Amino acid sequence: PNQLRYYETEALIDTGAVRTVISMQIAQQLGLRIRGQQQAKYADGRQEMVGLGGPILIEIEGRETAELV
Numbered sequence: 363p364n365q366l367r368y369y370e371t372e373a374l375i376d377t378g379a380v381r382t383v384i385s386m387q388i389a390q391q392l393g394l395r396i397r398g399q400q401q402a403k404y405a406d407g408r409q410e411m412v413g414l415g416g417p418i419l420i421e422i423e424g425r426e427t428a429e430l431v
Contacts, residue, residue, distance in 0.1 A: 367392050382420065382429040389415055
């Protein structure tokens, strides 16, 4: 937990999204723990319970934000 880890990738940004989503594979590579569950609602109307972890620091073109994922 005390190690700094980072993951660099290209991503698709949904400007209408209210939560940042990453794959379980990326979460595992970052060493994130699932801290709870939350109902996710997708643009196509689907809903499902998903794991909630983080916070993580996200940097996009030099701008940073901390987000739960």
